Amino acid sequence: MVRRIDTDHTRFREIVRGRIKKNLKKFVSSGEMIGKRGDRYVSIPIPQIQLPKFRFGKNPKGGVGQGEGEKGDAVDGQENGSGEAGDAEGRHVLEVEVGLDELAEILGEELELPRIEPKGRKILSSLGGRWKGIRNVGPQSLKHFKRTFRQALKRQISAGTYDPENPVIIPIPEDRKFKSRKEEMIPQANAVIIYMMDVSGSMGKEQKEIVRIEAFWLDTWLRSQYRNLEVEYIVHDAVAHLVDRETFFHLRESGGTKISSAFELCDRLIEQKYSPLEWNIYPFHFSDGDNWSSRDSEKCVRLLKERILPCVNQFGYGQVKSAYGSGQFKKDLDAALGDDERVVTSDIPDRDGILASIKDFLGKGR
Amino acid sequence: MGNLTPELARIHEEVRELARTYGLDTFDVIFELVDFDELNMIAAYGGFPKRYPHWRFGMEYEQLSKSYAYGLSKIYELVINNDPCIAYLMRSNGLTDQKLVMAHVYGHCDFFKNNAWFAHTNRKMMDAMANHGTRIRNYMDRYGVEVVEDFIDRVLSIDNLIDIHSPYIRRESKEEDGSEDLEIPRLRAKDYMDRYINPPEYLEAERKKMEEARAGNLRFPKEPARDVLRFLLDHAPLERWQQDVLAILREEAYYFAPQGMTKIMNEGWAVYWHSTMMCRHLVRADEVVDYCDHHSGTLGTRPGQINPYKLGVELFRDIEDRWNRGAFGLEWARLEDSEDRRRYDVGAGLGREKIFEVRKVYNDVTFVDEFITPEFAEDQKLYVYGFNQRTGRYEIVDRDYRKVKAQLLWSLTNFGQPRILVVDANHNNRGELYLWHDWNGVDLQFRMAESTLKNVQALWGRPVHLETREEGEPRLLTFDGKSFSFLEIGGSREPGETVGQAAEGEGGT
Structure with missing residues (x-):
């Protein structure tokens, strides 16, 4: 019997996929489920449809919280603390912690991400292997008695020679089953992510936050695909610097923007530290699409084509929309390198766009 | 009814006895033991397994199932305001949890039965919801799933436009039709002078003026209507089945509204009783x-958020x-020193009695307004936070209890x-519908408002x-019906504006 909820659920999925009720498609957004990892809360994407209602816009007033802290201390966690009181029924929900691996798995499932094939030589190593296979031929010493007898039992039952009163089972040679070793291959590959970000004045707080969330998920996914993952951070305005993670997400400069400076540094980094023979390399560059001059953009394309792309698995460019950004750089890249499958460019209009963009970046399985 | 194991049945017996000795006054409580998937399903339907079909229940189900499957959260308990009160227990929960949930449920059930804001909710909602389900299914069979569902979507988009106080207002049975004679005010004069001071021409002119004024007053609706759903139900050009569906959804909105109005109290009360x-x-x-x-875990707080369980139970205590x-x-x-207020003790011993009274007549707004004291705000470490433009983050702004209270309210x-x-x-x-937003300092989300207005237009037709x-x-x-406009309307004497101001006075805000 079909349960009612299954009907409703199917309908919901079809709307999300845009098959029916296309008028609702624009209200589909990525909602989130909040999971807890250690002390940090992470949000797990899940599609939802929000019917339009008369609601307040962003409440500049803030809200009420509970806990320690002095005037002026930052409040982390949810920003819409005392939003509207829900009318959910007397439900009582507890939250549980999730591991990083599970998060990656959830992400992979939600976005239907393909697993990544490490490039180059199939650098696989055998992990001893385990006895988990069954074969019809093999040495006597590896005979699997249980399976052999089970096979014999099946044969006798189907042949009608099995007598439950007198359960004697006699295997014949065709019944024999043997254990076999299954070699477990684990990727021995190393990977490095090189994040580059424009920190010039036009990239605001919100833009950086988007990059931060996006980077968290990229990290999480790639970490689940590679045994050893290094991460490097490069910031640039008119000049580029190698920085640590903390600085990367919080630095704010006011200079101009010369994207080539970051690409040059990235190239040097690959040359010095990450030989493409041993590393799967993933450079990601985030900016709002403004560059100093079209000449510099041409230089970027040249750098990519000649130096960076031959070394990397994939080069990702995420263009975060800002009030000032022209968005020109993505157009330039697409025009020059659009048909190169090692290059993925993605628009991230706002937080809701993060998921789609992660899918852009990781969906190719490179 | 009820499918408890003998052990759980025994515990239920014990909890019921305890609840009675403590003076909790509940409908009969029936516990149903269900597995996680059933629970997710029932919860997705808001507790009513036989509700009408709609995709949003499927959405809810997906969220619940996923967060259960990924181990993010699980529902412990689900209780329905109904007579008898139905509550669901998850089969896989440990015995300790089951005890706790049962005790918790008795708290909720007492609250449902006794809190004044629930007085007008339908206590046979289980049946009513099933009935609604059948009716809507019939319409779907007759007019098509898509058509009926689209209509439901439209109504759901404005189902928050109800007047939560309306079940308590006793209305005049018959509206005055305004045909009674007008008393024309005369200028004061001695009898023998009246003919000269109030000549017939003058009286006639006055009468005309008044009639004109009254004609101008024949605005519809006479009083601004807060129950927009009701207004549309009565006056929008809807087909029979549409009226019925609208009435159903409105009824459900009113049924759930008190739960939203008493979240803090209701949870606080239930926690108070399960812990006791x-x-x-x-x-x-x-x-x-x-x-x-x-x-x-239930009472844990997070920065920047209020946990209704925690705030509620602490206030009751x-x-x-x-x-x-x-x-x-x-x-x-009158004691000014906070220490004096804390130490003050005349041994009145009225605590239990008082909290029972509070659970009867308050809702979250009045509860918070009346009972948050400076000492309470201090002990509970409540604060107001706001967005700091300069640092670009949310920061603690103030711990003054008045500000906390104002923000909460x-x-x-x-x-x-x-x-x-x-x-x-x-x-x-021209038969156009004019809605007025009682603006209180915070703007609407305009993009959403446009889509919502579109839905209202689809119902209203003009x-x-x-x-x-x-x-x-x-x-x-x-x-x-075709396009939007968004105009500045300063200064002009728009009819809506004048009525709007009148409504402001009426609302007392």
Whole structure:
């Protein structure tokens, strides 16, 4: 019997996929489920449809919280603390912690991400292997008695020679089953992510936050695909610097923007530290699409084509929309390198766009 | 009814007995033991397994199932305001959890039965919902799933435009039709002078003036209507089945509204009773750790958020303590020193009695307004936070209890949603619907408002307007069935504006 909820659920999925009720498609957004990892809360994407209602816009007033802290201390966690009181029924929900691996798995499932094939030589190593296979031929010493007898039992039952009163089972040679070793291959590959970000004045707080969330998920996914993952951070305005993670997400400069400076540094980094023979390399560059001059953009394309792309698995460019950004750089890249499958460019209009963009970046399985 | 294991049935018996001795007054409580998938399903339907079909229940189900499957969260308990009160227990929960949930449910059930805001809810909602389901299914069979569902979507988009106080208002049975004679005010004069001071021509002119004034007053609706759903039900050009569906959805909205109005109290009350019953009676020594783990999980707070369970139970405990000490009334209120107020004790012993009274007549707004004291805000470490433009982050702004209270009240009033009323159903004398947003300092989310207005227009059939403000400046958002306009409307004597001001006075905001 079909349960009612299954009907409703199917309908919901079809709307999300845009098959029916296309008028609702624009209200589909990525909602989130909040999971807890250690002390940090992470949000797990899940599609939802929000019917339009008369609601307040962003409440500049803030809200009420509970806990320690002095005037002026930052409040982390949810920003819409005392939003509207829900009318959910007397439900009582507890939250549980999730591991990083599970998060990656959830992400992979939600976005239907393909697993990544490490490039180059199939650098696989055998992990001893385990006895988990069954074969019809093999040495006597590896005979699997249980399976052999089970096979014999099946044969006798189907042949009608099995007598439950007198359960004697006699295997014949065709019944024999043997254990076999299954070699477990684990990727021995190393990977490095090189994040580059424009920190010039036009990239605001919100833009950086988007990059931060996006980077968290990229990290999480790639970490689940590679045994050893290094991460490097490069910031640039008119000049580029190698920085640590903390600085990367919080630095704010006011200079101009010369994207080539970051690409040059990235190239040097690959040359010095990450030989493409041993590393799967993933450079990601985030900016709002403004560059100093079209000449510099041409230089970027040249750098990519000649130096960076031959070394990397994939080069990702995420263009975060800002009030000032022209968005020109993505157009330039697409025009020059659009048909190169090692290059993925993605628009991230706002937080809701993060998921789609992660899918852009990781969906190719490179 | 009920499918408890003998062991759970015995515990239920024990909890029921305890609840009775403590004076909790509930409908009969029936516990159903279900597995996680059934529970997710029932929860997705808001507790009513036989509800009408709609995709949003499927969405809810997906979220619940996923977060259960990924181990993010699980529902422990689900209780329905109904007579008998139905509650669901998850089969896989440990015995300690089941005890706790049962005790918790008795708290909720007492609240449902006794709190004044639930007095007008339908106590046979289980049946009513099933009935609604059948009716809507029939319409779907007759008119097509898509058509009916689209209509439901439209109505759901405005199902927060109801008047939560309307079940309590006794209305005049018959509206005056205004045909009674007009008393024309005369100028004062001695009898023999009257003919000269109030000549017939003058009286006639006065009468005309008054009739004209009255004709101008024949605005429809006479009073701004807060129950927009009701207004549309009565006056929008709907087909029979559409009226019925609208009435169904409106009824359900009114049924759920009190739960939104009493979230803090209802949860606080339930926590108060589960902790009382568990700690004093039900927990065995080997269950203490499990109980504490669950209980503290329920009451945990996060920065930047208010946990209704925590705030509610702490307020009830504080009230109990104050009334036990007699720390209320003029004498206590006049104490200026906070230490004096804390130490004040005349041994009144009225705590229990008081909290029972509170659970009867208050809702979250009045509860928070009346019982958050400076000492309470301090002990609970409550603060107001706001966005700091300079640092670009949310920061603690103040710990003053008045500010905390004001902020809380702001977010609780009208469920933290904008108040929108129908002020004129014949705008421009063209049958256009004029809605008025009672702007209180925070703007609407305009993109959403457009889509919502579109839904209202689809129901009303004629152009619809919404008067609101953007950063304090009056604006008029209009959708005429084809396109939107968003106009500045300063200064002009728009009919909506004048009525709007009248409504402001009426609302007392």
